[in-house]
Amino acid sequence: MERIYLDNAATTSLDTAVLEAMMPYLTTHFGNPSSIYSYGRESRMAVENARKSVAKILNAHPAEIFFTSGGTESSNTAITAAVRDLGCKHIISSVIEHHATTHTVEYLYQNGEAALSYVKLLPNGHIDLADLESILAESKEKCLVTLMHANNEIGNMLDIHEVGKLCKAYNAIFHSDTVQTVGHFPFDLRNTPVHFITGAGHKFHGPKGVGLLYINENVKIKPYVHGGSQERNMRAGTENLYGIVGFAKALEMATAAYEQESTYIKELKMYMMDQLKKHIKGVSFNGDPLGKCLYAVLSVSFPKTEKSEMILFNMDINNICVSGGSACTSGADQGSHVIRAINNNPNQVTVRFSFSKHNTKPEIDMVVEKLKELI
Secondary structure: OOOEEOEOOOOOOOOHHHHHHHHHHHOOOOOOOOOOOHHHHHHHHHHHHHHHHHHHHHOOOHHHEEEEOOHHHHHHHHHHHHHHOOOOOEEEEOOOOOHHHHHHHHHHHHOOOOEEEEOOEOOOOOEOHHHHHHHHHHOOOOEEEEOOOEOOOOOEEOOHHHHHHHHHHOOOEEEEOOOOOEOOEOOOHHHOOOOEEEEEHHHOOOOOOOEEEEEOOOOOOOOOEOOOOHHHHOEOOOOOHHHHHHHHHHHHHHHHOHHHHHHHHHHHHHHHHHHHHHHOOOOEEOOOOOOOEOOOEEEEEEEOOOOHHHHHHHHHHOOEEOEOOOHHHOOOOOOOHHHHHHOOOOOEEEEEEEOOOOOOHHHHHHHHHHHHHHO
8 A cells, every 4th residue: 555644744745846946055056155255155145045035925024034953943042042132031831832842941941040831721722812911911020922823733723913912012022833834824924923933844845954933123132053153143053055945945835836735735634524523433623623723734533442542553554644643752652742731531542634735535535444444
């Protein structure tokens, strides 16, 4: 059986056109972007053109766009800088953030650098905005609010404008982990009240190991990585030249095809929901799958039986790639901190299906057939 890949929230396949755009920088155009001779200047041009392209797509200023190694580095940089450079002594976050955020805020809290509050969640996994406002209102210290735009496991989406407005009203710094939405939704950063957002090339058919940190021009922070003047003195280290070129190309392609691809992928998700409801007794969906939600993610809980406990393992044997929570924690088999927070039902087994433009309805039919056997 052909492999069926339904774990696109973990990573996506590299587009052939993206690889083509990257190839010259892996072969002939190998100059160091910081070198002054023409070889280096060509590379520098490639980086700056990528920056302009990304800035234009996100409606930001090129000077607000910094290239990093990925979403994890971007979030670490922003959160740490908010505390150490911007005077935020109180962090407000949620228990369902990606570990790149959660582990960073816990580190700063345990290190005695900031107080830490977790905002309440509504039963459907959305952030309780009334609770967020009351924490902001009661805080004596300047706050950093760090809440993800779309959850990587259940797909719930935050109203980034509402949260941004609250942060503005209480003079708080707002960082949003937008790794699951950059390349999947249009952004208009000039008209979005947010100080930091993040991106990762491999979530939208770009290369791994390259990411984005947007730093609003009104915010001045110090570098997180020291040792060179790259990225306008903000991130030392020779630029990931071909990664940056690939990131920009992938974002351009995702943006151009957004309407058509998002519609197609959403139809696949709805089709899978219908098929699962039709064929599998006791199936339920986590989060808010028909409301404010990522069109590419479907979190499904199946009744726990002796058979279904082995579901991920058995799907793998059958050449179907899915995950239990997020890929980042799958090695540490503690189950998912996100699912525990919103649906702590020991009689259910949770599987995340995440789709891309390459998936098809026949693949979903095959997966549902397999699930019927396995449950």
